[in-house]
Structure formats: C-alpha cells, structure tokens
Amino acid sequence: MGILKNFDAGSVKKDKVVTSSCPWTTISPGLAYCGFCKNAGCRAHNSNVVMNRGKGLHVVNDDIAGGVLRCPACRSPVELAYLALFACKATVTVMRHAEEKAQFEAKGDEIVKIAAAGGTQMEEALVTVDAKVAGDGCVVM
Numbered sequence: 001m002g003i004l005k006n007f008d009a010g011s012v013k014k015d016k017v018v019t020s021s022c023p024w025t026t027i028s029p030g031l032a033y034c035g036f037c038k039n040a041g042c043r044a045h046n047s048n049v050v051m052n053r054g055k056g057l058h059v060v061n062d063d064i065a066g067g068v069l070r071c072p073a074c075r076s077p078v079e080l081a082y083l084a085l086f087a088c089k090a091t092v093t094v095m096r097h098a099e100e101k102a103q104f105e106a107k108g109d110e111i112v113k114i115a116a117a118g119g120t121q122m123e124e125a126l127v128t129v130d131a132k133v134a135g136d137g138c139v140v141m
C-alpha cells in the first residue's frame with residue numbers, strides 16, 4: 001500500500017475552468033488527477049493532462065499503484081501534480097499516524113486544486129477522496 005509524499009490537504013488553490021477543445025484537458029464532475037505528459041512524441045507533451053475519476057470513493061494510492069495515471073493522449077505514465085475537484089463536494093482523508101479529514105467544495109466553474117508535491121513517491125500515508133456530485137444525494141450550490 002502506498003502513499004503520496006508531501007501530500008498536504010492544506011495547500012489548496014482555486015482556479016476557473018476554461019473552454020478548451022483539447023480532449024486531454026477536459027475535466028468531468030468529481031475527482032480528477034492532473035499532471036504533465038513527459039513523452040516527447042505525444043501531442044500533449046509538456047501539457048497539463050487530466051485523468052478523470054469522477055464521483056465516488058477513490059483511494060489515491062491504489063489509483064497510482066494501479067496505473068490510472070496515464071496520459072489520455074498517449075497512455076504514458078504521468079507523474080501526479082495535483083488532485084482537482086470540479087462540480088462536487090469532496091471529503092479528503094489522509095491517514096498517517098492519525099486520520100486527518102478535509103472537506104472541499106467546487107462550485108460553478110471553480111476547480112479546487114490540491115497539491116500533491118512529490119508526485120507518485122510513496123510514504124506512510126493513505127489518501128482517499130470521496131466525491132459527491134450534484135444530483136447524487138447532495139446539492140452543490
């Protein structure tokens with residue numbers, strides 16, 4: 001079982017969605033992983049790419065270990081830069097020595113970005129994200 005090094009639920013930035021025609025930067029409601037494709041032969045080389053996970057309970061460690069973090073354009077492994085939440089309410093739980101929970105809400109065209117510096121390196125913490133989208137038993141206002 002692995003973990004995100006330096007994962008810090010306190011280092012959160014908000015951003016706005018922009019209209020884009022790039023399929024690899026399209027974000028869906030719920031949780032998404034974001035990173036940069038380092039494959040020089042890829043159309044999305046050095047671009048921000050988005051790997052949508054959507055609503056529900058996601059174990060970040062399992063997603064990393066399970067190869068979810070792949071460029072949507074070329075399928076190369078991508079190092080995680082941050083978690084992004086869009087059009088949802090989410091509870092992020094970090095289990096280290098003690099359990100820490102943080103709640104986030106992404107409203108309207110907001111994207112909540114949670115930094116995951118250190119990318120896919122592992123340490124002794126387990127990170128889960130439980131994302132609820134509007135119409136899923138929860139109201140996003």
Ligand SMILES: [Zn+2]
Pocket residue numbers: 037038039042043044045071072073074075076
């Ligand atoms: Zn790529």
